[in-house]
Amino acid sequence: MSLPSELTAAVQCLGRHLDTVRQRACDREHLVRATLDSERTALERKIADNQNRRKEVEALLEVWEHENADAFQRLARLEASYHDSLQRSRSLEAVPDYQHLVGFIFGSASVPARTPSYLPYMHTQDAMMMSEIQNNPEDKSAVASLRRQMAEGIAGHQFDQGHKNDIGQSSSKTQNSIDFEELYEGGKAKYKHRILYFKGKWYILKCDKHEMHFPYRSASAAGSHLRSHWHRGSASNFAAVIKAFGVRVENCNGERADRNNEEFLSTLAGGYCVYKGTRDSQKSTGMISLKSTYIV
Numbered sequence: 001m002s003l004p005s006e007l008t009a010a011v012q013c014l015g016r017h018l019d020t021v022r023q024r025a026c027d028r029e030h031l032v033r034a035t036l037d038s039e040r041t042a043l044e045r046k047i048a049d050n051q052n053r054r055k056e057v058e059a060l061l062e063v064w065e066h067e068n069a070d071a072f073q074r075l076a077r078l079e080a081s082y083h084d085s086l087q088r089s090r091s092l093e094a095v096p097d098y099q100h101l102v103g104f105i106f107g108s109a110s111v112p113a114r115t116p117s118y119l120p121y122m123h124t125q126d127a128m129m130m131s132e133i134q135n136n137p138e139d140k141s142a143v144a145s146l147r148r149q150m151a152e153g154i155a156g157h158q159f160d161q162g163h164k165n166d167i168g169q170s171s172s173k174t175q176n177s178i179d180f181e182e183l184y185e186g187g188k189a190k191y192k193h194r195i196l197y198f199k200g201k202w203y204i205l206k207c208d209k210h211e212m213h214f215p216y217r218s219a220s221a222a223g224s225h226l227r228s229h230w231h232r233g234s235a236s237n238f239a240a241v242i243k244a245f246g247v248r249v250e251n252c253n254g255e256r257a258d259r260n261n262e263e264f265l266s267t268l269a270g271g272y273c274v275y276k277g278t279r280d281s282q283k284s285t286g287m288i289s290l291k292s293t294y295i296v
Contacts, residue, residue: 072215072274079216080269177248178204184260191275192264194218195249195257198238202252205245213275214245216268 183189183204193204194216205222206213210230214221222241225231231244249257268274 076216076268080265083265177250179250180252180256180260183249184256184263187259187263192267192272193260194264195252195260197254197257198242202249202257203242203246204249205241206247207245211275215274216265 180202183193183195191213193206193213196203196205196219205218207222207225210225212225214225219238219241222245223237226241226244264272
């Protein structure tokens with residue numbers, strides 16, 4: 001039985017159309033597969049490059065951390081040398097100027113009172129953020145009192161000008177405290193801290209979250225740590241530092257703080273390394289640590 005010619009022609013046309021559609025689908029499949037293979041290769045290459053760059057950056061960070069640790073050690077030695085030079089300069093302050101030197105030697109003339117010598121030598125940041133009570137052979141109690149008042153006044157003024165929060169309220173939020181004897185342990189404490197004075201109270205600074213202690217310029221270092229991306233602090237003045245890291249030192253006074261700080265400075269000069277925290281605690285917070293867990 002033969003089909004009508006028109007139907008045969010229609011079937012043949014449909015077959016040709018199906019062949020065309022099939023060929024186009026096959027070509028499209030090959031094109032998509034080629035594109036996919038090309039993009040996969042490019043992405044795999046990019047991932048490999050990023051992994052290599054990450055290793056390079058981690059190596060650089062480790063080198064920079066070592067360089068920072070060396071810089072902190074040099075800074076501690078320089079501060080110890082500065083401290084010794086300052087003490088020698090203060091001892092020379094007791095000697096009068098040339099106009100009164102003869103009377104001073106032979107005891108035939110009175111020596112005029114001299115202005116306390118520590119004021120010109122104080123770092124501005126130290127005066128604003130911390131007060132280390134120093135010995136003065138002429139009048140230790142007056143010097144200690146004056147320096148405490150100056151630290152209170154400058155730090156309080158600086159905070160009031162730049163921040164509207166209440167300093168006393170910020171300080172009162174520090175919950176933890178430690179007794180001086182427990183901290184000092186007769187000068188044999190495993191971990192050393194610098195004792196700071198602010199608003200009639202004594203503090204040490206440490207970051208429990210990152211298990212980090214701070215070097216001799218502790219207020220400055222703590223302020224930098226507070227501003228870092230680990231804390232994202234909006235303020236790094238002394239009140240904010242006390243609120244974040246302050247530990248109240250009970251039963252402390254100027255003489256005890258001075259004794260502790262001199263011991264701390266001496267041990268730093270002798271090679272003591274300030275506790276930085278464990279590797280596990282820093283991994284959990286995204287901090288990069290050295291093989292050593294200490295900094296100066």
